[in-house]
Amino acid sequence: MDQSPLGLLAQLEAARNNLSRSEARVADYVLSAPQSVLELSIEALSTAAGVSEPTVARFCKSVGFSGWKDFKIQMARSLGGGIPIVHQDVRADDPIGVAAAKVVDRSVSALIALRDRLDSGILKSAVGILTRAARIEFYGQGSSGIVALDAQHKFFRLGIPTVAYSDPHVHAMSAALLGPSDVVVAISAGGRTLDLIRSVEIARAAGAQVIGITTGGSPLTRHCGVTLSTDVHDDETMYASMTSRLTHLAIIDILAVLVALERGPEQIRSLERGKKSVREKRSAT
Known part of the structure; x- marks a missing residue:
């Protein structure tokens, strides 16, 4: 999946063309009203997007999350201006500062994900x-x-x-x-x-x-x-x-x-x- 330093919304934009038609409808709804999505249950989102609850669950997995709860946690963090949960791979033409920031972002994101997912x-x-x-x-x-x-x-x-x-x-x-x-x-x-x-x-x-x-x-x-x-x-x-x-x-x-x-x-x-x-x-x- 293509990734962007701009956050989860940029990740969804990049991933949309690789989703099924029904999953893309979920992505479109999230992109149109990201803040309000944080208040929705999986049932409410499925109704708002005109899809089934299993489709929402598949959408979350397709964009790299374990489920709806995990997706909302990361969405809240991304919208809140905290550490970005997405990152770009280092490129040969990256300036030194950009490459260093990408490495740090990747490391921090991995540690935050570990914190949130440890059983x-x-x-x-x-x-x-x-x-x-x-x-x-x-x-x-x-x-x-x-x-x-x-x-x-x-x-x-x-x-x-x-x-x-x-x-x-x-x-x-x-x-x-x-x-x-x-x-x-x-x-x-x-x-x-x-x-x-x-x-x-x-x-x-x-x-x-x-x-x-x-x-x-x-x-x-x-x-x-x-x-x-x-x-x-x-x-x-x-x-x-x-x-x-x-x-x-x-x-x-x-x-x-x-x-x-x-x-x-x-x-x-x-x-x-x-x-x-x-x-x-x-x-x-």
Whole structure:
């Protein structure tokens, strides 16, 4: 879909010719009265646009949203003058300032979408599993391997035996040695990496629990007990800004904070002892 920095209305204008006739009627109504649409239910909009409620639902999915509620939230944000929810891919002829703004807009939009779409119930389940873990292993390859290392850096400070592996041979061997009290966090932007999926299968066969951080509905999710879906699509041009990696890092931050809170006051004291241990290594000026 063509996208524009002008906001959601520009996105709808660009997408209109690719919609079905009935979906285009919904787009036309939204474009003619964007502010009033925010006050409508899906039933009221379908009546106003002269289409069925399922058509409105299909329209929302066609323009990139999970449903009518999601669409209205993003419409309100776009009309309110906040962070734009749409962005353009970086072009070779973009001035430096424009290219930089596009990269930042894409990153901010991805983080806002993550905030709005995170399932608190699934998040609670993941936090419970991690809090009870005797050992946590983070698996990822390529850029996801970098996220796994960041996760290991955050979680070892919580006093949980933690390791990160990005070599498929190593995480496959390690997975075979896990047990029912251990947890694997498998990180993958697309959720289709065969080596990672195989290691997850090995870990589950050994009795370990598996948490996935990946795209919803991907092959990896079928092998995870709990999946935290990001559903962020990177710029597929050569100027990719890797926004999926940023959302994965944000999820790791969220999990680390929530696990620390779940583990109680003693965890806070433990973190403070860790901070004190490195203060002497800093310059006094």
